[in-house]
Amino acid sequence: MNETGTPAQRSVKLAELPALVAYHGEAVWLDHRDAPAQRVSHGTAGLSARAKAPLLVHAPSTARRLRVERFFAFDLLELYAFVRPASFVLPTPKGLAETLGLVVPPHHDPVAEAKLLHECARLLLTELMAQSRQRRRTTGLAWAMARAGWAWGPFVLRALDFQAEGAAAPGIGIWDDLPEWSDGAPPPEPDHLPIQADETRRRLAELIGEGAEQRAAQADFAAGLTPAFCPRPEEDAPNVVLAEAGTGVGKTLGYIAPASLWAQRNQGPVWISTYTRHLQHQIDQELDRLYPNPAQKAQKVVIRKGRENYLCLLNLAEMGGQLTSRPVDAVGFGLVARWAMVTRDGDMVGGDFPGWLPDLIGQGRTFALADRRGECIYAACPHYTRCFIERSARRAKKAEIVIANHALVMIQAAIGSSNDEQRLPTRYVFDEGHHLFSATDSAFAAHLTGQEMADLRRWLLGAEGGRSSRARGLKRRLDDLILDDAEMPALVDAVLQAARGLVSEGWQQRLAENQAAGAAEKFLYAVRHQVLARSSAPRSGYSLECACAPLEPDVALASVSLDRALGALMEPMLALAAKLMRRLDDESENLESAERQRIDAMARGLQRRGDMEVGAWRAMLKALSHQQLPDPDAAPVFVDWFGLERNDGREIDVGMYRHFLDPTQPFADAVMKPAHGVVVTSATLTDGTGSDLAWMGAEARAGTKHMPLPAYRLRVPSPFDYARQTRVFIVTDLDKEDLSQVAAAYRTLFLAAGGGALGLFTAIQRLREVHRRIAPALEEHGLNLLAQHVDAMDNATLIDIFRGDVDACLLGTDAVRDGVDVPGNALRLIVFDRVPWPRPDLLHRARKSAFGGTAYEDQLTRLKLKQAFGRLIRRADDHGVFVLLDKAMPSRLLTAFPPDVAVERIGLKAVIEQTAAFLAENVNKATVRAAISGPRSGVEP
Template sequence: MMQRFVVVDLETTGNSPKKGDSIIQFACAVIENKKIVEEYSTYIKPEKKIPPFIVELTGINDSMVENAPLFKEVAPKINSLLTDAVFVAHNVLFDLSFLQEELKQAGFEGFYGSTIDTVELSKILMPTSDSYKLSMLAIEENLEHERPHQADSDAHVTALLLLKLMTKLFALPKVTLKQLYRLSFSLKSEISELIGECIAEKDKKALEPLDHLEIFRGLALKVPDQQEEFIEEEQDFTYRYNPDTKYKDLKRAFPNAEKRMGQLQMMNSVYDSFIQQKRSIIEAGTGIGKSLGYLLPAAYFIKKYRKKVIISTYTLHLQEQLLKKELPALASIVPFPIEAKMIKGKNNYLSLAKFERVLRQKDDNYDTSLTKMQILVWLTHTETGDRDELNLTSGGASFWDRLQTSAGLPGKLQEPWNTKDFYLRAKAAAKTADILVTNHAYLIQDITGQNPVLPKDAVLVLDEAHHFNKAYNSKLGFKVSYLTIRTIINRLGSYNQKMVLYRLEKMLKEKNLEVPTSSKVIENLIQDFLYESEQLFFLLARYTEKLAINPAQQKLTLHFDSAAESRELNGIKMLAERVIDTLRQIREAADERVEVLTRREESLGKSHLYYVSEAASLLEELAEQQGYLKSFFLRNEEGAVYWAEILKSGKNTAVTLLSQPLTAGQSIWDDYLSKFSSIIMTSATLTVNGSFSFFMEQLGLKDENITTESYPSPFNYMEAVKILIPSSMPEIGSLSLSEYARNVAQHIAVAATGSNGRMMVLFTSRELLRMTYDYLRVEAELGDYTLLAQGITGGSKWKLLKNFQGFNKGILLGNASFWDGVDVQGDKLSCLVIVRLPFSPPEEPVNAARSRQLIQEGKNPFSQYALPEAVLRFKQGFGRLIRAENEKGVLIVLDKRIQNSTYGHSFFEAIPKVTVETKPLEQLEKAVREWLT
């Protein structure tokens, strides 16, 4: 590669040179012949004072640039460096546009050569990375990054990253490079030139070794690793009950392992349940080592009794932890091999047959081109084809819907891929694996499905069991929005849009085939649907705004009852009936075309077959959405609750319709869990004040013969945790929400300075979180702290967590999903703030409906539902703070009801004994600092 690359990074006083912002530091690294041959860096004196937040971000202050040259003085040097070079930057648009403006003001023409954006290139060549921030990529690639946000350090690291990316690019097989080259012209930077050079370089070589790869139907795929054959010797696989022997095994695998009797007792309990075919509920406190607590006895049970074990979890995080950490640890303990595989719903897997067809289509926009490129590279690494491995853009995630495995592909298209198909491979592995790791949603779907994959005679470990009720309700409920249905209709497309329906019509003409409904009629039906459905969701939005449960909130909620009568509601239902009927007519007209063409399947080419199957798949989705609309507007089922949600900041069509079973209870046990001869239901939080009754009632276990065990955490919480309750916080309800948020922000800011960041704040309200964030980001005391907020600063839960752990002074504001399943070990989290006791809003439709039902049954909805649910969530939140021995933390509860209410003691009784102190705001910082140091 003979091109010359100049890798540039700038530090500036702001984002816009047109508004007077200036460069305060320029740095570049010059790459020739795949080596850094020159580096240049200079501070630059700006025309204005450096803003405080830039000083905090970069560490560059006014005194450091006071005697620096003006930009026009260094412009000739910069211009000469850029001559005949490829301009490279991490987010090239920002650096280049800023530099162009300054060069032009200095009298130079500016740079108009080729560019490479290392963000874009990283997305393509590192498609499974969690984050494409330079600091995160540097960690992933083991690049030393001494001073993030200083241009010389950033430019050097970006240059090293570019060299790594070039190596990754050149390592790709030629067939993949050629496909990437064709797609690369839709990108924002000239990556095509780099790919072209790689192809030219490879063309000079006679043979291309394909290490662990195979080329199949034009795609380079990773060859799955072969399992080593294990010759089993005669040995006694009886589980060893002696705790000392088990402890020696653990110590051999984990030299730093502490002897935890709770874990060793749990192993015995699990093994007893398996061999005696019992159903057991086991609460294993934080630090017990719950996963190995069931994995080790499971391994011996599998070998002795030749049975399989299914492990079902709620979160993807725990599934990955089991496969990447816990099961490899198990392999180092037991003297025999255990094969473990993950199995999910088919829509989690890439359909290679669909990808092959989509790859040939040329109607690409930026997102689809980028996603295709990411998948082409990913296929050279993945053995699973699991979508969760990929980090896709929002547009890419939408495009995935066209690529996921689902029913409907004709045999002629699917059969060539059967031996490589990821889902079929996962199903086959499920038959041979000893341990199957899955999720609650797939478990529910599989148990009652027509073609179950999970073995019926397996035993079940239900980890994160406290979430099974939620998974059940979610699986049996539905969620539908205007956008969802509109997207399906857009993919079908009108005749003029030349989408799927257009292609069907074209095929009919080519084959001289006729259908009863003309293209003109279906065209009119689609236009009618688009207009009427928009009107329907517009009227529903207005109706929701008028009758919303809490009109002050950003997200409005409305309980919906199709049996209710009012002039306005009747008008909505009449319009809904027309929309549903129009949808039915569209489906029937499109179905006519699919049926006629399917009967001629043998005479259709592969591209024709693909569009027929895509149409059939879209019509199935449309039928499902039509059923949801009918159930919501016209025929509410008994035992379910229906409600609408609207985002006030969105358009009138930003309405979501939802439904959920009102009570799962006995049906969970009868339809799902009772099918297993032995079940272990485990979690760190299953009891309320020492009783399992609330959890058992949720899963319909009241009358079953269930063994219950509780193994408390081995940590010394009196030494590890202190709870602080600020006396200066106002009572909830005594102020407006905005004023209350201001007080919350004030207490967080003071506590954060005491803990030096490393703080997670748990909210129960999105609105309160957003208002608190707005106050915190202008807090002068937090200028050098990194503030992350769920739903505001971008990224998934796991990206936010990873970013939080990457900053020394991080403050993370999280909502519902952060209350449990989050594991931040070490000193990255030392202060936890609970803003409000985690009661679910009583006015929300599901809670309101459950309360009404309990009252009808003569029960107290607060003491028998709202309070135990809140106590369990509080217990889960508390568990985020201490995750390992020798950690120390402080919990700040801003809700004074924990002390002042008659039920406050229930929250303290749910957690281990700790010291509790009340402090005013002016003493909070000192109290936090003293405890942690």
Template structure:
């Protein structure tokens, strides 16, 4: 490029130059003619001490800056560097304003030229990345990044990133670049001139599209291919019956394969389940290798028996791991190609027709424009059209709701049907050997006629301990205050370019007169908006009344039952909810009436108008879901036993409030809509039994014991040699001391343990209040200054981010509640000590727990033994499973809750985990043992 780029990175004492923060390092890399020319770097004396957290982040300390120039001394050179250049930074909205302030303070003119943000550029050109942090981008692009958070290293990496992004942009199809260039002038940085420059060069040469790319209706997209559904000539051996035959398959792909008898045993049970059409439940301990143990017999059944198998797992990450890792291994083992497909709900897929029409809108809304540009690039490489591949902003996700696929309401009017992603996924599923889906998707199809999964007679449900909860969530509903307000705003209460006004324009154009006058509908919308404010305002006050019961935790759940509607204090809520439901119903009726009249005119509608009508029908699906939410809130649906509750964050009321509703039991639904309709359902997990019995799990998921085969396969790990299980005998029982004293004793105990284990410890809590108290006591003790303490709900970041940070540091302690009891995989020495503060009984006031216990009482059962205890035992097993992830792992397991040895039910916890000798000992003895053990 003829232009000269200056790529800048700054290190500073803080984020706010106007509040006194100053620069401590400056670096600039010059790029000309598409090549890096030179680099200028200098430390800068800030005139103030470097804060400790900045020193930890950057490695820059006061001694390094002692002889550095002040900014005014290097300002002339920086000013000359910037003159006539294009300013580039990774997050330009930080670096440029900070530099401008320093220049102004030093008496120099501010930079006046164009600027480019490589974060924004990377979002567009690589829309499928998980993270756009500079270090993560460097890793994904294999760019050397020696010293993250030092300006010279960051600036050089940003310069290389810029060149790579421009290179990738130049490979995009001409039609894609034309659209990107047109949209780019609504971005925050000046990327438009880059796209225009690349476009101008592209137009000078005839374009040869890659063979896997086509241009249809002005949009470039990857061509779709489906394996032939004709006669299957693939040859495959018979199922390997003996251990030696099985071992051949595994040794073909694993260099140092070690036979796992449990894996072979599980393979045979899955095979027998398919052959005998018998539902089977298998608990396979950690290390058995259950994924390949069910995939191998599934492949034999699908290919030799010509009957496809559906695999359902819990999360999106596990779905992709199955397809991208495990199935690839399976193909190598089988030495035959497998037809596999990933199936998700319709709304996961893009509607190309709606997207095409949205590109014609004259809108400059930033997040919409960014999402459009991301999708245009994504279409050149996606084969699925699945939104989970995209990293959209929150605003981009709102835009997706407009363009998602959710059926056709105007018949065959969609010109994109031949290339539709959802139809392609269905077609691929019809020819698949193995289809992969998730529990939520499987449950959402229950009872539908036809169902997406009708053609799969065999189903394997992995991570089955999550299945009952997922079924409850999927068969339930949730409606949040923000979601409702967004729907009302979409319809057009305040903006005249929204749906209602566009519908008015259309009906006037075609001479349609609705039963409801425009003024009446607008009045209804205003009343609805006001009533929603009133309803959630009252509910927020009800929630705040429970604040004293939260023990300092900001998130609260508050159950609503029918008895409350009879109370005088709740009459205002009931009346408001009834009024809202009536208004929602009236507005829906008015919209449907006009849409039906418009459909009669469908032959004369333009494509833009057709796309709008499809979008409005999508909107009405959400509107009807909201109506259902109001019915549930009022307790009007008596078809099934259901539990209704409010949940929200006390710091953000009423905005955070959500109405939730779930069935108390899903057993009968699963029996009727899943097990009765399939030849065989195999359910497997590492944690399904309580005291070696499957009864609790079978009851929850609705499988009659007499009609199911149950199998328990032990882990190959030698837990008695890999784990030291300790119950301290010198800590008090929390019930006798109270939480405050217990927290102090626990913190003192863990400080000593942490010093001996050198961190590498995870502490699991059932109460956020106890976690918070122990964390602060340990953090403020002054004894762990060289340790990194990471706490859920205190340290910022998601569960995966906190876990990743824990692995980064040699001396780290991870404090977790709820979600940390399972699904965390920290193998090796990163986790050497697992501590359970309390046995994981669910809080009795938790809405679903309370409702299930009420239900059991009406059946004459003991809620503790029938629900609370088995549920706690399963969570205990899941927590224990975090410690040993590999055959070579060793660890200390400490339970601080004395109930495990002082109560009659405590033995149920110990019997449910692998056989490990329990040691009752004091702290001194434990410290000596840890020193020898680790």
């Protein structure tokens, strides 16, 4: 974000601004609009940018590529976010120019991109001049931002025709302009009428549309799901369908067909849950087929996420009220407020909020504006009737299709339904079902760590020490609810007093200096000491862990003291929750619905935090102190260990960790058994072996083995001709531990493909080192190289850029692999650095021992390979190559690939030649040949 600027910088004319485009190997600088482009070194570009603020796109990424600190600049993305809030654009010069309708070079060309920047700015300012909707409020925001030194402020105010002299400052309270929601009667229980396979096929045909290709595999898939939409035979015995649909089957429309039929017939919702928030919006787009009328769709379809995903209007208003004392926040406030004026639903994560905006203005000025700590004051909030979260929750009560994510479903199940959420669904569809195990593992785990205790302290005490913060503590949230009660104020005071025994600000430094204060910090210090003492490489810079047993005496003593301190906190928390719940009964006739909801939410929050969080911590500590010895004849339920988390060598957390050995057991009990019908679907439910053991593994990972009735099994193979469309190579003459060889392989393979390549890594450090070695060479050949953990962008933004640039290359780890859905030529090569064996940590070791040893480990590895290969071919006309740089790949894992694909083990030279030939023949011949012909020569004028 642009924090400062001189008067000369603020009064400069647009044509006089320099322009800057920076990539990893070079930078291009224009002194002004009509000046010739100059290719310059990073050092020269950095010095020039500090001397005269340039036009650029994505200031943080530019600064990182120049390897300099953030500098004052005219970032076109900031201007775009102001002029076109809630609108998609790729955050690159080429992406911005394309969105504005300019002619752009077909390939990566920084000189041509730099020459487009002035015209991009002119078009945006011209567009702003023509805008009339909410013009006064827009002007108010621009005025506040300009006073704080926003680079674009003078340009924007001129475009809005605002003269500061003699004019009253326009208001910035955009929250007053938002529509209000209204409550309605709760819907009745849904009916239980079944649906039939033939009508499901007809509904699918309607969704696809007349004249469109009818795919038999997709129709078979849709019809095969109907058992999940029949009445269950008995309590706690839902009808469960495990459905593996190969890539290209069209599973989204396949499950929408029976789900929508059931919802409409029975007047009840079907919850469709997927793994990532980004995928929620892809499903939402598919539902345009079912509800082509936007107004009808708004009533029938709701995207539901956790509260921490939505903008909190109270947080935004408080931020706006502090701009006089904190002008540094003005630009971030203004850009978020502009988005809030037009957003569909206030969703800041995966919705219409620009994924690149937090990179520009900071996480604290974006995501921190959401209710990330559960500090909502509900009906006491002046913006309650306009709240995005409350509106979404109410719409979900009457919707036919609710698009959720696994994390939200797990949280709802863990804490139970409450009055501000609709009753638990009777029908679920879990898409991306291969992620259910990891989602449940996270949801039902307990971490007694410094960060978790600090978070609880903030939730209870709010801002401390006179610091400027929007954190609202328990007292502020409860004050007006307990004024007329004789006992509750004392309970609140007891909670707050006990909360001061949790770790406080600066705890990490005190642990490092042996200055731990209080029971909580002394426990963490003892745990840290045990982890470091038992590590073989304590100074490695990586995260460390060790088993709890045998327990060091200092840890045992500290655990008893901490258990006692947590008991003093837990008791008044639960007593306060009980008092609040009792008030709901005692005053049921007098409480307004909004006040009832607020009391209920506060009581449940205290109960959840007190019982499920503090109670879980106490159970962990009791296990350490041997106050609760496990039954030696019983199978273990939990896996406990101590851990020290580091990021780039810096310690960020320490404590005790507890995970269920089999987290699908609580998932089955809390989610599936109360439901009537469940679909679990994915392209990679099984590991590709085709055996009954593969299905048993899928049932174990999905939790259906804990159901009283066996799950229906459905497998619909992919319609793609993989033998014709793909090649799979294993490189036999490369040392995967020699990063110079690995980097050379990535470079030459990416060039052979002419871009459109995804490089996957099993370790972040390997990714960074390969990126450092190959980025300049690729850019010399006109290929833009993107990288997770390198570029100053979030993963979704990197994938969007990769998808939008047919010749770009992307490096990433598991998170990128899972989020990539790139049909067409933009992804034509995948290179994996080595076999993706599971990380050999203590949790995996315990599960490997319990779930089948090497066979279990092989299943997990096959699934990762299968999922990675599945990214390659997304359409019938796609072609691509998959390369593994690991000659030690066991033959038993090759079933991860389609059976009709011949896997070739050959040397790197032959792989490069065959990759280039296959893609040149089947993809974009001009693209591939241009890339392998050689680097650009000369300096363009």
